[in-house]
Amino acid sequence: MAATASTASPLFLRETELRRGLELLYFGYSHLTRSIDQGLADEGLGRAHHRALYFIARKPDMTVSELLSLLAITKQSLGRVLNELADRKLVETRPGERDRRQRLLRLTAAGAKMESELFEAARLRMSAAYVSAGQNAVSGFWAVLEGLVPEEDRSQVIALRG
Numbered sequence: 001m002a003a004t005a006s007t008a009s010p011l012f013l014r015e016t017e018l019r020r021g022l023e024l025l026y027f028g029y030s031h032l033t034r035s036i037d038q039g040l041a042d043e044g045l046g047r048a049h050h051r052a053l054y055f056i057a058r059k060p061d062m063t064v065s066e067l068l069s070l071l072a073i074t075k076q077s078l079g080r081v082l083n084e085l086a087d088r089k090l091v092e093t094r095p096g097e098r099d100r101r102q103r104l105l106r107l108t109a110a111g112a113k114m115e116s117e118l119f120e121a122a123r124l125r126m127s128a129a130y131v132s133a134g135q136n137a138v139s140g141f142w143a144v145l146e147g148l149v150p151e152e153d154r155s156q157v158i159a160l161r162g
Contacts, residue, residue: 021144028129035121043088043114048073048081053107053115056091058160061104063096070156090114 009017033047040050048071055070056062062070068078082105085091090111096102107115130138149157 032122032125035125036118039114039118039121045084048077049085050118052078052081052085053090053111053118055160056105056107057112057115057119060106064093064103064105067105085111 011017036050037047040046051071052067055067059066064078064082068075071078082091082093086093088110089108092106092108093103094106096104133141146154146157
């Protein structure tokens with residue numbers, strides 16, 4: 001018999017319940033990213049490249065500063081990732097319309113294809129988990145994850161919804 005999630009205890013703030021949630025979050029994320037890792041490895045890319053591709057796909061013409069803020073990594077790390085993606089013709093930059101010093105990021109056709117293929121691997125796992133859990137559980141899951149994002153950063157998450 002397969003182990004499944006059960007209803008949370010009315011004492012859901014106890015340490016054991018919080019640890020269970022943290023463990024499920026860790027293992028769920030670990031298995032979700034494994035579904036993407038092989039596609040990345042085939043291209044000699046890593047998760048930082050995937051995150052950049054994903055967020056650029058979600059918001060074309062995002063500035064480098066916006067991406068830096070979203071990913072919360074160093075400027076040097078992001079520079080390496082963007083240079084590799086540009087060298088591989090997966091991402092292109094262009095100057096901003098109002099401020100020519102801005103660098104606007106957009107996926108190339110090859111970058112969009114790769115991001116779409118990587119997303120498909122994750123989509124299959126996510127949609128299967130969503131179907132298994134049901135609409136109310138998905139709404140609760142979203143609420144918990146949103147609650148983990150500090151209030152001052154939530155506008156970045158909301159902006160991705162389009």
